[in-house]
Amino acid sequence: MSSTYDKSQSSKSLFTTQNIVLTGITWGVLAFLYFLLFSAKIPGADGTEMRAEWYVLGTNIFEAIAYLWSGILCLRNWRSEQIVSGRNVWLAIGIGMLSYFLGGIVFGYIEIFLQQEPFPSVADVFYVITYLSLGVGMILAVASRRLHLEISQWIIVLAIGALGSTLAWLISNQPQTAIPSQSSWFEIVASVLNWFYVLSDVLLLIFATTLLLAFWGGRVSLSWRMIAAAAFSLYIADIWYKYAENSISNYQSGEILEVFWVWSGVLFGMGAALEYEASLNRSRRERGKKRG
Template sequence: MRASYNNSYPTKSLFKTRNIVLASIAWGVLALLYFLLFSAKIPGADGTQSRAAWYVIGTNIFEALAYLSAGILCLRNWRSPQIVSDRNVWLAIGIGMLSYFLGGIFFGYTEIVLKEEPIVSLGDVFFVVTYLFLGVGMILAVASRRLNLEKWQWMIVLAIGAFGSALAWLISQQPQGVDKVSLEVPSGVENIALILNTVYIVSDVLLLIIATTLLLAFWGGRASLSWRMIAAAAFSLYIADMWFQYATNWIPNYQSGEILEVFWVMSGVLFGISAALEYDASKVRSRRAGGRKRA
């Protein structure tokens, strides 16, 4: 039995919160360096410039593993009886992370393997599910805490919401005379794409508002660090989505892989870090409570 314990101890030590956080930060730094160093376009045989196929595959791998690990860590919080916060919050966010992972897989498959423009793909179904569950999870997080925000804090929420809405509206407008979608896809698919874009924009703005509220409501204290990470993750998701909206609407023949898309990876990394920090903080609280009971 002693030998069995000694063999399992190193495995358990690998999944300490400190190691998970350091590995997540390292993954985010590697992703940033990857985007910075290899995102340049190379000339092809026909004279056009494009990014290497291996580079696009790498960006999808960085993103997929970030969201997969975040989903697993969130579901670990949901299954843990020690979690102090509402476990349904982590269930919803965990489902959202895994849905985004699957959506990215289908999106990458359409773009890389099928070599088609993923204007509408099966991945969009999972992306919509992601926004739905992320919204539910973050609303539950806000609802579980009494909001005693000052007037100036509510003004910040309203200002960021107004700015985010205006920016999203401006970015979503295609330049006059440019109608790339209607020339490349049937009108039915074009209508679905417009509806999906509207859903994404509205969802991004709502998540931005909720994230700002979370950031202000949970500001201060070690236990609130995980919620600040969730707010930062939502901000990162907003930046990446807004860039993609701008690129697809305003840049002709846009090819994915620009540097700002790294914020998709950062969003998954931050969600994973938040789950790990919440798990660690809940264990510390549980031990303190147990010590008081024994005393």
């Protein structure tokens, strides 16, 4: 009986917020070093320079584990009765993280193993679910909190929204590299998805900035700083990929800026862990006041 209790206590001590945050930071640093050290292209059999398949597979693994880990932590918040921002907020974000995990698996399988163009593909179904879920989660978070932003804070939100929109529009409208002719339905789907992702990135950027300012200084402010940083990281990686697809002929995944996708997953997970801890501390304080 005592050994079972000791194992339970040991397992709880391993999953402390401090250990979760340290694990996330370690994973983010390892991912950065992996991208930095091994992203160089090597000459292929036909003389063209390509990245090694094991390297591209490794980037997919880093990304997949980050989003799976994050999704599990978000769903842990959803199951908690004490969570400050609302359980539905974290359910929506958790679904988004797990959908991105599945989308990454499908995307990597098509690109690496089937050697086919992964956009558009079945992976986009999961990516669309991701953006819709994240949008719902952030809207619920905003709705659950009365916004009392000052004029200067609204100016910051509008400025970031304008800059993000301008950059996304410029990149989306730049001249594209020559691509093999595709059927009209293929081009229509690709165009619709492109604009959906651009619009979603900008909206997530605006929501994240608003939440960051709304929660600033509160008991859960640190967790929402992580969420805002995660949204910024997702925006950077998506914008880079859009630029690369339009400007670089036969672009192959694995450029160093794609590490921001890994960081985004890590930061969402860290934000979930920090809110879980803040919510438990708040619950303890409230119980202490009632006893007093």
